[in-house]
Amino acid sequence: MQTINFLKPSRDNIKNYSIIGSFLVLVSLIDVISNAFFKINLTFFLPGSLTTLFPLITGLIGLNMMRIDYSGNKTLDSLNKNINTNNFNALLTLLILFSIIKALPQSLSWMIFDATISGDSKDACTGTGACWTYIKVWFRRFMYGMYPNEFHWRINTAFILVIALGFVGYFMKENLKKYLALYYVIIYPVIAYLVIYYLISGGSFGLQWVETGAWGGLSLTFIVSFFCLIFCFPLGMIFALGRRSNLPAIKYISICYIEFWRGVPLITVLFMSSVMFPMFLPEDFFMDKLVRVIIAITLFEAAYCAEVIRGGLQSLPRGQYDAAKSLGMGYWKMHIFVILPQALKLVIPGIANTFLALVKDTPLIFVVGLAELAGMLALAKTNPKWLGFAMEGYIFASIIFWIICYAMSKYSYNLEAKYKTER
Amino acid sequence: MSDPIIKIQNMNKWFGDFQVLKNINLEVEANKKIVVCGPSGSGKSTLIRCINRLEEHQEGDIIVDGNELSEKTKDIEKIRAEVGMVFQQFNLFPHLSILDNCTLAPIWVKKMPKKEAQELALDQLKKVQIDDQANKFPGQLSGGQQQRCAIARALCMQPKIMLFDEPTSALDPEMIKEVLDAMVSLAKGGMTMIVVTHEMGFAKEVADEVIFMDEGMIIEKAETKEFFANPKSDRTKLFLSQIL
Numbered sequence: 001m002q003t004i005n006f007l008k009p010s011r012d013n014i015k016n017y018s019i020i021g022s023f024l025v026l027v028s029l030i031d032v033i034s035n036a037f038f039k040i041n042l043t044f045f046l047p048g049s050l051t052t053l054f055p056l057i058t059g060l061i062g063l064n065m066m067r068i069d070y071s072g073n074k075t076l077d078s079l080n081k082n083i084n085t086n087n088f089n090a091l092l093t094l095l096i097l098f099s100i101i102k103a104l105p106q107s108l109s110w111m112i113f114d115a116t117i118s119g120d121s122k123d124a125c126t127g128t129g130a131c132w133t134y135i136k137v138w139f140r141r142f143m144y145g146m147y148p149n150e151f152h153w154r155i156n157t158a159f160i161l162v163i164a165l166g167f168v169g170y171f172m173k174e175n176l177k178k179y180l181a182l183y184y185v186i187i188y189p190v191i192a193y194l195v196i197y198y199l200i201s202g203g204s205f206g207l208q209w210v211e212t213g214a215w216g217g218l219s220l221t222f223i224v225s226f227f228c229l230i231f232c233f234p235l236g237m238i239f240a241l242g243r244r245s246n247l248p249a250i251k252y253i254s255i256c257y258i259e260f261w262r263g264v265p266l267i268t269v270l271f272m273s274s275v276m277f278p279m280f281l282p283e284d285f286f287m288d289k290l291v292r293v294i295i296a297i298t299l300f301e302a303a304y305c306a307e308v309i310r311g312g313l314q315s316l317p318r319g320q321y322d323a324a325k326s327l328g329m330g331y332w333k334m335h336i337f338v339i340l341p342q343a344l345k346l347v348i349p350g351i352a353n354t355f356l357a358l359v360k361d362t363p364l365i366f367v368v369g370l371a372e373l374a375g376m377l378a379l380a381k382t383n384p385k386w387l388g389f390a391m392e393g394y395i396f397a398s399i400i401f402w403i404i405c406y407a408m409s410k411y412s413y414n415l416e417a418k419y420k421t422e423r
Numbered sequence: 424m425s426d427p428i429i430k431i432q433n434m435n436k437w438f439g440d441f442q443v444l445k446n447i448n449l450e451v452e453a454n455k456k457i458v459v460c461g462p463s464g465s466g467k468s469t470l471i472r473c474i475n476r477l478e479e480h481q482e483g484d485i486i487v488d489g490n491e492l493s494e495k496t497k498d499i500e501k502i503r504a505e506v507g508m509v510f511q512q513f514n515l516f517p518h519l520s521i522l523d524n525c526t527l528a529p530i531w532v533k534k535m536p537k538k539e540a541q542e543l544a545l546d547q548l549k550k551v552q553i554d555d556q557a558n559k560f561p562g563q564l565s566g567g568q569q570q571r572c573a574i575a576r577a578l579c580m581q582p583k584i585m586l587f588d589e590p591t592s593a594l595d596p597e598m599i600k601e602v603l604d605a606m607v608s609l610a611k612g613g614m615t616m617i618v619v620t621h622e623m624g625f626a627k628e629v630a631d632e633v634i635f636m637d638e639g640m641i642i643e644k645a646e647t648k649e650f651f652a653n654p655k656s657d658r659t660k661l662f663l664s665q666i667l
Contacts, residue, residue: 322477323514323573327528327580328504337527341518419518 017065018076024062028055029097036102056094063090111395122386134389135396138380142396145216145371154207155219158199162192162226185234189227196223212290213369218400220372224294225359231298232358233351236305241335243310254306261303267364269296274368293365301358308350312343345419352412356405373397428453428584428615429474434483436469443469444480445639453583456616458626458647461636462662467619468511470636471586474617475506488583504532507577511589513569515561521548521572522557525579533580540579547575551605567598571605578609585609587618623667627651635659 032055034040043054063084071077083093114129117136125131135142144152165188169180200223203209215223242254261269273296274289281287316339324334344351363374371379377393380386427450436444443466451457459467472478473485476492476499485492490502516524525544529535535543548554551571553564561569570590577585587606591599603625610616610629620626626633626647633650635643635658643650643659654660 317512317514319510319512319514320516322472322508323510323516325477326475326503326506326508326510327576328500328532329528330500333531337531338516342516345518 014068014071014073014076017068018071018073021062021065024058024065026062028057028059028062028094029101031055031058032098032101037105055098056091059094060087060090063093125389130392130395131389132392134380134386134392138376138386138393141217141380142373142376143217144219145376146214147210147216147219148208148214151202151208151210154199154202158195159219159222161195161199165191165195184230189230192226192230212288215290216371217376218373220365220370221359221362224290224297224362224365224370224372227294228297228301228358228362229355231294232301232305235298235302237309237340239302239306240309240313243306244313258303258306261300262307264300266297266300266361267367269300270364270368272296289368290370293368293370297358297361297365301354304354304357305351308347308354309343311350312345312347313339315346316342345416348412348416348419352409356408359404359408360401373400427451428488429617430484430486431474432484432486434473434480434485436466436473436478436480436482443639444473447483447641449634449641449644451584451615451617453615454613455631456610456614456629457618457632457634458630459617459619459634459636460621460623460626460662460666461642465636466639467636468588471508471588471617471619474584474586475503475508477508500532504528504580505582506584506586507580507582508586509570509573509577509588509590511592513561513566513573513593515569515573515576517561520558520560521553521564524561524572525576528576529579544575544579547578548572550578550608551575552601565598566594567601570594570598570602574602574605574609584615584617587616587620589619589621591620591622621666623651635662637662 031042034042041051043051046054064087066076067080067084067086067090068076069080071080084090110129112129114127115132116125116127116129117132118124119133120137122131122134124133140149140152144155147155168188169183172180172183198204199207200215201210201212239254239257242250243258245251245254270293273292277292278287320338320342321334324338329338362372365372366375366378374397377390377397381390381393429449429451431447431449434444434447435442447470449470459470461467469478473480473492474487476485476496479494480492487502488505490496492499492502496502515521516527519527522541522544525547526537526540529540529543530537545554545557548557551574553568553571553575556564556568556572561572564572570593574590590606591602594602599622603622606616606618606625607629616629618625618630630647633645633647634641635650635654635656637658642656643654645655650659651663654663
């Protein structure tokens with residue numbers, strides 16, 4: 001005997017059921033939206049507790065009526081498969097939707113409708129919303145730190161040059177491709193260093209000297225991240241290979257290095273680099289604080305890179321080593337042509353992870369007095385003229401960091417797809 | 424009688440405390456084809472892996488083409504370049520195309536010009552009948568095609584000796600034939616071959632000598648006809664009765 005369950009659709013009546021179901025979901029959404037945006041209670045006639053539960057109940061019934069294993073309708077199927085697999089998931093879906101809707105009006109009005117962007121002093125911000133005027137006024141500081149305003153073009157030019165040089169490998173001729181690694185590992189960093197040294201630091205070619213203490217803001221974030229990323233990868237590779245070496249000396253040096261740097265907190269390393277390290281140097285030997293910090297972060301992150309790369313090396317089957325050896329390849333040829341290309345491909349996600357962490361660790365250099373983006377925020381929010389706008393600053397910084405990190409992770413996905421070959 | 428191209432004398436090998444090879448004596452003359460058979464775990468694979476020093480032996484001498492293999496051997500790469508090897512799991516390089524798999528070692532180890540290496544590779548691929556797959560990647564090929572590519576890759580180094588480590592064990596029956604065909608034609612071309620295999624049909628067809636191993640020892644070594652017609656030891660008889 002067929003049991004009648006009027007809440008359960010079948011393939012014959014799915015059309016009616018889905019129309020009624022979506023109508024009920026729509027009703028529940030409209031109720032929540034009108035409540036959140038216009039402060040209108042559509043269900044004023046119901047007793048108090050039912051009013052709050054009303055959208056949830058109608059939504060659940062609606063989603064239940066739409067749930068069927070295979071309807072033939074693509075939209076409905078993907079909806080059921082992703083957010084409406086059972087009553088519990090339907091409940092979660094509704095709760096998440098409702099909380100987003102509830103939170104939207106306040107955040108929108110704070111960020112956009114009630115926000116101020118005109119004017120150029122604190123007095124302009126009278127509304128209840130965010131004070132974007134603060135970001136506008138401080139924008140140059142957030143980007144360039146204490147770097148003199150009239151020289152900002154020097155930073156911009158240097159960055160454009162460095163980025164352009166980074167694309168050289170892209171247009172390199174086929175017969176020069178074998179020097180690609182050499183270019184990126186040695187020549188490119190050196191050129192980039194010279195460009196940044198002569199353009200941003202100045203001191204020659206008629207450019208005024210600007211000490212690194214004045215550098216700051218997002219441009220400093222970029223400079224620190226750039227050099228650390230570009231140096232820590234090859235260094236990590238060397239230690240990863242070293243740790244797997246058959247020569248005991250090399251092996252134990254690598255293990256000591258990796259375990260030492262992984263064992264100390266970055267903040268300690270930064271303090272050491274700026275306070276302790278100069279004491280060990282001869283009197284007449286001077287090394288800039290920024291350079292010391294970059295070296296410290298590079299050495300620190302290289303240890304992490306090394307372990308990630310070692311993971312990739314270990315995941316290769318022994319047969320690959322055997323095959324390369326049996327063809328008469330020595331250690332370096334085997335690694336350069338057979339092992340590393342495969343291992344590095346495997347560790348792209350792990351390396352991307354390490355690099356993202358590195359970029360997000362750069363604000364720590366604030367502890368040694370270098371103010372990159374987050375550091376500049378900390379300075380700006382304690383400025384007596386602009387007290388009380390920490391929130392806007394941190395939202396601004398998090399948006400910028402998010403954009404940088406998302407771009408990096410997107411790029412790593414592209415790399416993965418590009419080097420994917422069936423195994 | 425010419426000098427043997429491979430000469431193994433009183434060779435012993437241990438993995439930790441476990442002795443895998445016991446007092447191995449073996450001489451292989453140039454252009455001879457040797458088939459090594461025996462139950463699994465008998466040390467066959469280890470024996471041929473010792474011949475190009477993918478495994479190190481602890482006692483005794485191994486002399487390959489006049490060069491003694493030991494820790495002191497400086498240019499082990501040079502000896503390995505003379506000894507081709509085909510593995511059970513193919514071990515093609517998955518990140519390189521079939522053609523690049525074949526040209527990699529000739530270009531970088533033998534310093535052959537790229538063009539010459541490619542011609543040679545295509546020639547070898549043609550011999551194993553996969554020259555039409557040259558631009559594909561190993562993952563796109565069937566097991567039999569991959570194994571034939573592995574044979575071609577080893578041959579591109581123009582080795583004097585070819586070692587086969589159970590080349591057909593990871594293949595399904597239909598593909599075994601295409602790989603064996605390639606090996607038979609290679610054998611007819613006069614290559615020195617040492618083949619670890621359970622394919623007794625192949626042994627009967629091309630082998631000059633058959634070696635039977637068990638528990639790390641060479642139990643029996645005889646000319647092919649003799650080996651199959653009247654095996655001497657009881658262990659060999661038992662093995663043959665089970666496998667044939």
